[in-house]
Amino acid sequence: MNDQLPEEKPEALVFKYELDASPQKLWRALTIPEFRARWLPDLAESEPEEGATIPEKQISYKMREKVPPFLETQVIFRIADNDDGTAMLTIIHQLTDARIRQQRDAANSNHVLMMIAA
Template sequence: MSDIETGDAAGSLEFEYELDAPPEKVWRALNIPELRERWLPSGALAQPEPVSSVPGEEVRYRIREDEPPFLESTVTFTVRPIDEGRTVLRIVHSLTDERLSGKPPAAANDACFAVMLAA
């Protein structure tokens, strides 16, 4: 296995790995609950079934943090063959919790402008 690319795009983390395994084997590890449980425990999933799936190519799960504030995110796994018996696994982890949308709260010491006017 080799890490061939990592990136960060607007609220998401992206990783790409070259695996010495055929795409079918990687796909099974992503989709068969007994195999997936070895590296992604069911307790980490916000729901046990995928949000979406394109068989043999891409699967998307909702993940929930196990500690407060229990934020939710979406992880998309994409499988692509590259050579005989080798696969590229692309993982995109996007923070999608609705509680984080909208305008961020104002700082507790947001009186800065009033203090500047008083000076």
């Protein structure tokens, strides 16, 4: 029998990239739909989330899968300046779909199951 606890699922996927572009150029690529469609086609038609945008520093988009179960996710792009004029891009991708976030009791939770008579 295995006494180890299962690993918790991470809340988000985080990717960091050092890019050979200025932060201003990267910001334009993330915010202008025609540019965004070239390298992020799934976000081409998405609108930024209100209240989650910090001009030239952070922008957030909601995505929905095109195939069942049509899960919703949030993608956050953060831009930081490097000392040499290039940009550090951090991408945070997290599952936000309420159907997944619901806590469910384990099958062996020892809760008393009661049925209501009709």
